[in-house]
Amino acid sequence: DIVMTQTPLSLSVAIGQSASISCKSSQSLKYSDGKTYLNWVFQSPGQSPKRLIYQVSKLDSGVPDRFSGTGSETDFTLKISRVEAEDLGVYYCCQGSYSPQYTFGAGTKLELK
């Protein structure tokens, strides 16, 4: 199985500050079609997961442009500029290049400083 390693596992930020989460995969996520199927999924407390970003950097509809995704092959980063209260929760990276065995990182909990 592809192992997804996220760091840090916990992140304390003040409202208005920026936050950055790293995700590394145990193998390259570049698929045979040339695309890289790396997603970022967000779960606010008590809610179900919601995808924010797909194919490394494409924002889902309605996702603010404060969110951005970068990376390639095995190294990926989610950046949140100007954190707002609604951004607090757990962020997971998730690979789909080895579908159907989607695998997730352990999650990064974004908390208020």
Next chain:
Amino acid sequence: EVQVLESGGGLVQPGNSLKLSCATSGFTFSTAWMYWYRQFPEKRLEWVARIKAKSNNYATDYTESVKGRFTISRDDSKSSIYLQMNNLKEEDTAIYYCATTGVAYWGQGTLVTVSS
């Protein structure tokens, strides 16, 4: 608007069975590949099963730990998928989510607790 709604969870004893349902709307279900995921109490997320569309002969795949015990199925006339879970174990305790391809849309989840 895409909607996904799971049901059927509950408390069961080890060795017993449970069937989960997932009703959907807002997209072309008949051509969609559909998935079940689960989230363990410690918040770890795991893919459980996948079912492809009719054009792919409704092919199915399972994570290793549920092979031979769980069965995923679908009813295109009802835009729904199901997860038949047999011989449940305590380690199957989790919130079960139904989701579309690419983890794009998730339901609210249904809690399955396996305990004596």
